[in-house]
Amino acid sequence: MHELFEFPADGAGLRRAFANFPSGVVAVCAEIGGIPHGLVVATFVPVSLDPPLVSFCVQNTSTTWPRLADATHLGLSLLGTDQQDAARSLGTREGDRFAGLRVHRGSGEALFVDGASAWIEGVPEAQVPAGDHTVVILRIHRLAARADVDPLVFHGSRFRRMHAVEATRVAG
Structure with a gap:
């Protein structure tokens, strides 16, 4: 039998429940007036293929x-699994968030x-107020990926690596 924990639907309870769901x-980041600015989010979601949107x-x-x-x-x-320090640096409220980070520029x-x-x-296409957050919808213009770098995951209030398991087909 599995133990079930109930939490109040307040900020602390939601934080505990949401910690059970992994996110990338x-x-x-952007360089504005020659100064790099950046933050880190763990609430990234693909939205649409046509038009290409993420939030x-x-x-x-x-x-x-x-x-x-x-x-x-x-x-x-x-971010990739070896970029926990980059995530911490970009998530800090004090100091130079880009100290020790290697970056490259894109368009604009x-x-x-x-x-x-x-x-x-x-390009930011829309901003939607949502409680204590703003949902930003971004229209994709370019993208690239590396098959040799696994994504960094935030789960249980800490950074983790994904572990691949062999999928089995269920006859249907």
Whole structure:
């Protein structure tokens, strides 16, 4: 028998329940006026194939998002398993978030973190208020991926690596 835990539907309870769902870790970056700006999100979702859209959520208290929101292009780096330090650095509220990070530029102001498992370049198309966050919808203009880099995953309030298991077919 499996033990079931109930949590109140408040911030603390939601945080505990949501920790059971793994998510990718994505750096959202741009270079504006010659200065790199970036933040990290774990709320990245593919939205549409036609037109090509993705979304991510940003806390309304973010002091970085207002700088990124007006960028001509944003660079999304889907961080790889060896990029836990990059995720921590871009997620800090103090100091130089880009210290020690290798980056490359895309179109417009898009900025990418080297070594990521995938890169998406796009233009913010919409911002939708959603409680204590804003849902940002990004129209994709370019993308690239590396098959040799596994994605970094956030699960159980910590960074993890994915472990592949052999899928078995169920007769139907």
